[in-house]
Amino acid sequence: MRFKSQQQLEEWIKRAKGAASASVHTAGTVATQSNTVPIDPAVQRRILGVDTALRCTGWGMIDVRGNNMKAVDCGVIKNPPQDKVSGCLRCLAGGIREIIQLYHPDIAVLEGAFYFANVRTAMILGSARGAVISVLAENNIPVYEYAPRRIKQAVCGNGNASKEQVAIMVANYLGIKTDALALDSTDALSMAICHAYELTTAGGLSLPPEV
Amino acid sequence: MRFKSQQQLEEWIKRAKGAASASVHTAGTVATQSNTVPIDPAVQRRILGVDTALRCTGWGMIDVRGNNMKAVDCGVIKNPPQDKVSGCLRCLAGGIREIIQLYHPDIAVLEGAFYFANVRTAMILGSARGAVISVLAENNIPVYEYAPRRIKQAVCGNGNASKEQVAIMVANYLGIKTDALALDSTDALSMAICHAYELTTAGGLSLPPEV
Numbered sequence: 001m002r003f004k005s006q007q008q009l010e011e012w013i014k015r016a017k018g019a020a021s022a023s024v025h026t027a028g029t030v031a032t033q034s035n036t037v038p039i040d041p042a043v044q045r046r047i048l049g050v051d052t053a054l055r056c057t058g059w060g061m062i063d064v065r066g067n068n069m070k071a072v073d074c075g076v077i078k079n080p081p082q083d084k085v086s087g088c089l090r091c092l093a094g095g096i097r098e099i100i101q102l103y104h105p106d107i108a109v110l111e112g113a114f115y116f117a118n119v120r121t122a123m124i125l126g127s128a129r130g131a132v133i134s135v136l137a138e139n140n141i142p143v144y145e146y147a148p149r150r151i152k153q154a155v156c157g158n159g160n161a162s163k164e165q166v167a168i169m170v171a172n173y174l175g176i177k178t179d180a181l182a183l184d185s186t187d188a189l190s191m192a193i194c195h196a197y198e199l200t201t202a203g204g205l206s207l208p209p210e211v
Numbered sequence: 212m213r214f215k216s217q218q219q220l221e222e223w224i225k226r227a228k229g230a231a232s233a234s235v236h237t238a239g240t241v242a243t244q245s246n247t248v249p250i251d252p253a254v255q256r257r258i259l260g261v262d263t264a265l266r267c268t269g270w271g272m273i274d275v276r277g278n279n280m281k282a283v284d285c286g287v288i289k290n291p292p293q294d295k296v297s298g299c300l301r302c303l304a305g306g307i308r309e310i311i312q313l314y315h316p317d318i319a320v321l322e323g324a325f326y327f328a329n330v331r332t333a334m335i336l337g338s339a340r341g342a343v344i345s346v347l348a349e350n351n352i353p354v355y356e357y358a359p360r361r362i363k364q365a366v367c368g369n370g371n372a373s374k375e376q377v378a379i380m381v382a383n384y385l386g387i388k389t390d391a392l393a394l395d396s397t398d399a400l401s402m403a404i405c406h407a408y409e410l411t412t413a414g415g416l417s418l419p420p421e422v
Contacts, residue, residue, distance in 0.1 A: 084421055084422060085344070085422050086344050086345075086347065086348040086353075086354050086421065086422050087348060089341055089344050089345040089348055090345055090348035090349050092345070093345040093346075093349065094349070119330055119333045122330045122333040122334045122337060123333045123334075123336070123337040123340070124337065125334070125337065126333060126334040126335065126336065126337020126338045126340070126341060127337045127338070127340050127341030127344065128341060129334070129337070129338050129341060130300055130337060130338030130339060130340060130341025130342040130343075130345075131341040131342060131344070131345035132341075133296065133297050133300050133338060133342070134297075134300040134301055134303070134304040134341075134342035134345065134346075135304075135345075136297065137297040137298060137300055137301035138301050138304065138305070142297075143297050210295055210297065211295060211296050211297050
């Protein structure tokens with residue numbers, strides 16, 4: 001996405017923010033009513049977003065208190081293309097364990113509800129998700145998942161937004177520069193932001209059920 | 212599968228064994244030539260077979276030296292139907308870790324090359340496989356996989372054999388009673404037996420590549 005001037009970019013961000021906040025407030029009414037106790041917005045929560053894949057997994061961590069969000073860290077767990085599947089899963093599980101030990105997140109968020117034409121791809125992505133979820137569960141971290149469209153809708157106000165548009169909005173929400181960051185890690189940050197919205201909307205009563 | 216007399220059962224086992232040994236010796240010629248160093252049959256190896264699933268995972272362990280096979284232990288890792296996916300994956304990873312610490316297997320074998328009509332099922336089974344493979348890889352245990360048809364062919368001489376037929380042949384090869392065992396665990400034992408055959412056929416030169 002290219003903008004001719006700074007003013008044009010700022011106008012686009014303003015419009016996207018307006019659409020995103022509208023979409024979040026309507027999204028809550030159609031979500032599964034799985035929680036019965038409202039969530040206290042004054043409590044600080046650390047949310048880890050993980051954009052799972054076998055070869056390049058993005059991760060991003062934010063702190064949330066009420067409507068305030070702050071970036072903590074983000075990055076990618078990369079596996080060389082010549083590595084065996086078992087080696088990739090080992091690195092992935094080890095990487096997530098390391099991130100947990102370093103930052104102690106309270107909640108983890110993944111992308112869910114995938115639609116693949118190819119069963120083989122679904123199996124491979126499924127293995128990566130299994131390795132990540134089992135490590136999170138062993139560390140007693142609750143896992144939530146959102147459909148990719150819903151995450152983009154919450155962050156950009158448009159379910160078909162590109163990865164570049166997501167990165168611009170993540171930069172704007174968190175007040176950080178995302179130009180040098182991998183798009184997989186800004187995607188992961190957007191998942192954490194999406195969950196932060198759901199936590200603060202209607203006292204968290206519209207949160208999806210845990211995975 | 213019902214047999215009218217002990218003699219009829221014994222004849223069936225004899226025929227199945229004949230067909231199985233023929234199939235193993237032809238299977239070797241079409242497999243990928245991935246190993247270049249012949250495997251010493253005099254060395255004892257402990258093989259763990261895992262029949263992976265989210266709710267009920269069967270496992271079976273055998274010791275192999277040359278053409279001699281001996282059952283070590285087998286069982287199932289069960290998760291209640293009401294448990295969350297993350298809880299199931301946690302139990303599965305924990306269960307496999309416990310088995311490894313108890314029995315120290317040298318090699319693990321899984322079922323591979325699945326064909327599902329349903330992508331959702333492939334994703335769920337993929338997560339279970341991911342949780343298992345990551346634990347095996349973290350413990351430096353090489354993982355091999357065989358197509359379900361190939362395992363049945365190696366054990367029963369018939370790629371379409373039923374789970375009950377597989378259990379009868381497993382009982383015969385290992386000299387154990389399988390009547391009281393779960394079919395998932397005898398299936399897991401059959402995977403270990405299939406790999407034992409591949410190890411002893413042509414000095415293990417026809418082994419498939421590691422996962």
